[in-house]
Amino acid sequence: MRDPDIPQTTVDLSIADQVATLTLSGPKGIQTLGTATRQALHEAIEQLEQNAEVRIVVVRGTGRTFVAGADIQEFRGITEKQARVLVEDGQALMNRLADLSCVKIAAINGPCAGGGWELALACDYRIAVDSARIGLPEVSLGLLPCWGGTVRMTEMFGSSPAKKLILRGDLIPAGEALQLGLIDDVAAPEELDATLEARIQSLLSRSPFAQREAARAISRxxxxxxxxxxxxxxxxxxxxxxxxxxxxxxGVQAFLDKTPPQWG
Incomplete structure (x- = not known):
């Protein structure tokens, strides 16, 4: 399991003018979704669940990545009991984000993989910088997307794109993801904030009541x-x-050892 002395990704929640921003910040600009980070996200989402004034939630990373994925250290020596807890917690987290009645936007500033892409899938819109790469590489570690990735990829985009990302385990460029409909906008890094702001202002100009009712109907x-x-x-x-x-x-040991896995 994970070394508790290794710093984990922190979560900052800020709210201004009906827009909430969840900013993830990890060591060296690499965000991961370890236990403490997921708990911090649960707590932030709980605040949003109780705030009827928030209409839009933006999820974003800092530095080099959006979210690189789960914390791989937590998979070392994992038992079936521990795996069940990890999966159920991650699924519950993504479901809580998806179920928020406000509009959710993932602002993808860099690589977005595994649990990071599952976090983005729980949002309504995904905007990415043109240099970003996205995907679900779990099969290279001997596992599969377990925080709603298999379900949402198939529900939202169909079995063909789902198989493309999940069975191959490759990260694809933002431009290709745009063509597949996986993301909604691609922008140069220096234009990400402007593209995001334009989307926010467009959404804020619509009826909040109608948006919430429409979102609930779509979910049902x-x-x-x-x-x-x-x-x-x-x-x-x-x-x-x-x-x-x-x-x-x-798979995990091979990843940590930087050697090719010898699948049994």
Whole structure:
């Protein structure tokens, strides 16, 4: 498991003019979603759940990445019991973000992988710098996206894009992600804030009541049609099978040792 002395990514919540910003800041500008970071996000989202004035939530990273993914150290020697807790907590976090009645925007300032892309998928809009790369590389570690990534990729974009990202495990350029419909806007790094602000002002000019009711209706339709909760349970069970089969141990150790994995 993780060394508690290694710094984790912090979460800052700021609110101004009906817009809340969740800023993740990690060591050396690399954000990861370890246990403490997920708990901080839970606490921030709880504040947003109780604030009826907020209409838009922006999620963004600082420095080199948006979010590089889960904290890989937490997968070392993980047991099935620990894996279940990790998956259920991550799924609950992403669901809470997705279920906020306000509009959520992921401002992707750099690489966005694994849990980072699952965080972006829980948002309504995704804006990325043109140099960003996004994807779900979990299969290279002997596991699979387990915080709603398999479910939301398939529900939102169809099985073909889902298989492209999940089965290959490659990170794709922002331009390709735009063509696939995975992100909504691509901007040069120096234009990210201006592009984000234009999207915010456009959203704020619409009826907040109508937006909330429309968002609730869309969520209800999606949940009934695609049986989201059943999909999340399937995702959890598939992840636990990877742990039981020893695939996670092989993949994570190879990643940490910087050697090719020898799959059993």
């Amino acid at each position: 339709i999606s949940a009934r049609h695609h049986q989201t909760q059943l999909g999340m349970a399937d995702e959890l069970n598939a992840f636990l099978k990877c742990v039981a089969a020893g695939q996670v141990e092989i």
